Amino acid sequence: MLELNALFDIQNDVVPWLLECRLTPLNENGESTSLSETELQVINVEKNGSVLYTWKGKKGTTCIGIYDPHNKQNKLLYIFDREVSLISCSVNMERTLLVARCLTLLIEIHPVNNTKVLKAVDSHVRVQFLYPASDMKPFPESHLLVVSEDSCIEHIHISVVVEEGYRVMVQNPDRLPKDIVAEDFLWAQWDTQGQRLFYIVEKERNAVLMCIQFYPDRNHEMLLSFPLGFSLTATRLRLVNFGYNHFQEEEESSESLNLQVFTNHTGTMSVCYSHPVQNEQEFTYSVIFLHHGWRKTFTVSLEASECARISEPTFINIGYYIAVYMPGYFLHLINAQHPNLACHSLFLSGKDAKVKPWNHHRYILSLSDSLLDCQLGKMYEADLDPLLLMLFMRGSKLDCHQFAALHCAVLYLQSNSETEMQIIHWLCGLSVSGSFDLILEFILGTLYRKAISETNTMDKLLPYSSLLNWDGEIPGVTYGTENISQPVFREKIRNLKGFWEELNRNVESMKNLESLHNPRYNNSSLRVIKTKLFSEMNVEDQRAIKHFRNILENAKKILSKVDTRCSEQQVVPLFQEEDCQQMVLIGLMVEKLKEHLLKYLHRVGKKMIDLIANNYVVNLLECIRQIVDKIWKKYGLNTHILCLSSREKVQSAEFVVFHMMSRVLEAAERLCLPLPPGYHTIHIILGVRCLPLHTLLHYIDHGVLHPTELFVTRLFKELDHSETSERFKFSIVTRIPESVGQKIYHLWDHPVSSSCIARNYVETLLRKLCTQQKSKDFFIREQTQFESEFLPLTYLARILTEMEDQALNPFEEQENVDAKFVEEVALKQTLILLGLENN
Incomplete structure (x- = not known):
């Protein structure tokens, strides 16, 4: 159901350019030769999507190039005159400075090649330039993060000057200002798009998540400190999104913390981490939704698989959902926007739990908003396959799977007329015996999607589902929910825009839920x-x-x-x-x-x-x-x-x-x-x-x-006067509301219609009577010896006789109504009510 759409392929996007420019080793005939996967490698991806890669050049050299995804062009950045093993590399936004880890060298790349040793340490140091906002003018000062395995992150300020109109030089290279932004941590993650640094330290045997926000026009600021609720058992440093080190061990689950933080522009922040493996029959992972104040822990029963052993799951951010994927075992799509009910998430196993073209032998690294196949040098964007989602929805037998798939199709796939048509077709063939009213879910989900697309402020005020609670079971998965303390942000955050403003709004909304009634419209x-x-x-x-x-x-x-x-x-x-x-x-x-x-x-x-x-x-x-x-x-x-x-x-x-x-x-x-x-x-x-x-x-x-007025009117006009049609009309007319009947009875030439006219006539006379009695202008004559003793009918007949000449008949243009007719109708209906009328 999840597919990887290629954003970059080093064989297709880089190799043809290298061969054309004759930048690869030459064969005996002087022709450029192709490069193997080990000789051409991706080493980093910058915020603007530019891909840094390295390869073995001519005569034992090592080259660094960059691919620009916007104009689909390559450029040679730097050539080492010897073969070196690059562990980490980054370039500033202006492409005037390149930093690479071979012995931690800072290299001026244009127009003169100069080198400067920043920190000569024998460790797997990672480097990463900060990127200012894309709409800003070129920044006169570049900022570099240097992450070393001694659990220290330094922030280095590098000022550049332009000499002779075109030569870019580092100003005061021997005295570069720097400060320490984090130390004594065992896990760190760089958020490329948001320019945020997450890291975890341990305080009083509790792992605490810290977040530093870097700004384009000033230094940095600590905005978040959040206790995660567990103690650290990891003994080895783990770095996430700081490029890819081809010389590190791929499998390090037993020694380092497999944790990743995902953010979204809608103000969601989710912390995903896996638990240590206790046995081969089950696997446990947790997701902390900071924007909701919940921790959800999922335990998955592992079925027999082709995989030799249990590996770490990969956490993938696809915006509305967080994908948890263990190749060969399971694929879960956890709803990060609405995590309160498990039936809003998709839990797949077996043949449904596959990500194409991913196989369980391949090592793929999850970046902030993309994935990197480190072996093949390919970058992907993870997305849901609409066709597979619809096939799964139509083929599912479980109510919870149908519900989750429908919710996903309506809200995640956004406005797609073809998808909506397929959903409606599917709903037509469903039985009505399910646990959910899926048509109502489709209507509410569609309205919710359209409303929040106009303004995000509506996401907490409008209903996205008719379900208030659900305690059903998910086959092969057990789950539990735990309330956690919500993060407290600094007062300064209230003046910020973008992600932090949305996150703070979500947190405040959840606090209001605890003190007030549910704010969603019902x-x-x-x-x-x-x-x-x-x-x-x-x-x-x-x-x-x-x-x-x-x-x-x-x-x-x-x-x-x-x-x-x-x-x-x-x-x-x-x-x-x-x-x-x-x-x-x-x-x-x-x-x-x-x-x-x-x-x-x-x-x-x-x-x-x-x-x-x-x-x-x-x-x-x-x-x-x-x-x-x-x-x-x-x-x-x-x-x-x-x-x-x-x-x-x-x-x-x-x-x-x-x-x-x-x-x-x-x-x-x-x-x-x-x-x-x-x-x-x-x-x-x-x-x-x-x-x-x-x-x-x-x-x-x-x-x-x-029965509406238009329907009954058409009934009188279109049906003939046969016995069957008259009986049908009578059955309908006896069931129509009185307000409708008063408007259409005159269209039907039938005793029932006459009865209605008589009743309305009597009602008019009696209303007139009440008015006259109040003015004392009306009296009822005494009973004569010839009148019937049936008092209700007699009383009614006397009233009508006295009033016939006094009251105006509003129906005289439609029917010729007299007192005798009304008396007969009244007698007829009285006998019916008393059960004395013969069939």
């Missing part, structure tokens, strides 16, 4: 508010009317944005009718989301919050429309199927689409999410075509299908 709280608001829709209270009007205005703004954003031709005719309830829910969600964001984003401003909330709901409606539209396109449906009069021509694809729309509806209602206006109409029309009558009515009674 739309399910709208359920009670929505019900209350629906009940107030016909209330004549001025405050309720104003509130309702504001909500509808919010909804109209959202729908207008959806219309302007829509560029592709849509198959499904959504957003083509007025759906009052959905508009209320849309406006209400905008209102409540704004209120939620105002609690936590005080500095952003109201206009920005309005924009974020509006865009979030717009993206929600677009996401649902996109799901439905792609389903219709997948199964070749069009609007011609939305015909109620031809149910006998139902296609099998319609059943699939209907059930998929039902699952989308279920996902939306689970969190009370609004649906695009017109969704319920299209859904129930498909239901009419696909389902037998008793199943259709069952779906309506249980709230799966919602």
Whole structure:
């Protein structure tokens, strides 16, 4: 699932240039010869991606060259007049100074070759120039880190001057200022991109991680000191990302600490380390998420493998995930952004746990943001293979694997229409018996990805998953979570930008979680508010009317944005009718989301919050429309199927689409999410075509299908007056909301319609009666000896008789209603209620 994309290949990017320039040893015919892997080696990678390499040149010389990945050009930097074994090498950004470890020589490389011994020690010293910001002017002073195996890191300041207009010389080479930045450590890592030095010292039998930040315009500053919670058992110094020493032992797991720190621009800092091997049946490693204040420890059961013995795992930073890879055994993708639930991470073993083209015999070094194959001289960028990820997702049988793969595809692969189409196709074929609502996860993940792409400040305030907890099992893996004390940064960090600002914000957010409720927005709280608001829709209270009007205005703004954003031709005719309830829910969600964001984003401003909330709901409606539209396109449906009069021509694809729309509806209602206006109409029309009558009515009674005004209107207009159609109409009409019934009953020439008209007529008269009784202008006559003793009916008949000439009939243009008709209807319904009516 993880693949290595080549960034640099020394055989393809360097060897042709060497042969063309005749910089390799010559054969008997005077022709340049190829170099073996041991004669041409990568020795360092600088911040700007430039690759330093060395090779054996003509007549026993040793050469140093550099490859620029931006213009894909090579350049010869320096030639030793003898064969030397280079352990470490670095060049400053201006390429005026080169430092190499053979006897720790500082070499001026342009235009005159001069050498200066900085520190003559017989040890594997590493050297690394600091790089200022890429947008700065050439720095008059270069800064060099010298790391020696006596556990000391020196910071050397090298000033240069230009003589004769072009000659660059070192100023005062005999008195170069230097200071010690770290000592007495057993592990150190250079963060090339961030220009940060991490190292570990032991204090009171506890390993403490220190971090020094180097700046382009001033010296350096200690920003972080964090106890890791374990004591050091390593006896040998380990250096990470300080180039590659081809003369050191590759296997040193038993003597040095296998630990690596990964950072991300989003403000995540993860410390990964492996535990000493206790037996050959299992392996344990831990990941400390400093930005969350958690340590997660994973114990992996090792299955039989082709590998001769257990090796160290390699930790790889791929941004959203940290890959833990032990070739031949397992590949784990640990979610660094959301590490709280194990089901958000991928745990692979067997044939799925492979990284192409990596094999378990090859030694690959993990750098800050790339990998180096030290044997073949290749540099790679690790990335997820979308095709393999989708194959794994479709072939997985475990819920946790499906969930993690979906989460990875939606959030990590970013916006990819082809991937989204494949995910929707996969969701269509899934059963509904799983532990997760994957459609809801797809919707929330898509909204989260779009929101944080606009502004990172939303990553702690918007939901990325519907899961609050999960305690399931991962086959072959046991894990535990431990709370740790979060790092305390210096006050000065609050004035910094970039990574440290984001990390500090993440830490502060986690502290707020401990003292306050979960700040992530939860739309399910709208359920009670929505019900209350629906009940107030016909209330004549001025405050309720104003509130309702504001909500509808919010909804109209959202729908207008959806219309302007829509560029592709849509198959499904959504957003083509007025759906009052959905508009209320849309406006209400905008209102409540704004209120939620105002609690936590005080500095952003109201206009920005309005924009974020509006865009979030717009993206929600677009996401649902996109799901439905792609389903219709997948199964070749069009609007011609939305015909109620031809149910006998139902296609099998319609059943699939209907059930998929039902699952989308279920996902939306689970969190009370609004649906695009017109969704319920299209859904129930498909239901009419696909389902037998008793199943259709069952779906309506249980709230799966919602009879809308447009649907019932089409029902009356498109169906004929046959006995079957009339029975079908009657079954639907008896289940429609009263608010819908009052608008469409006049379209149906049927006793049920007349009954509704009579009920509305009586309601109008009785309301008039109440008004007259309050003004004492109305009286009821006494009962005569000829009237029935059935008091309710008699009372109603007397009222109607007295009021018939006094009250205006609002239905007179639609129906000819008189008191006798209303009396008959009332008697009929009374007998039905008393169970006295014959079938």
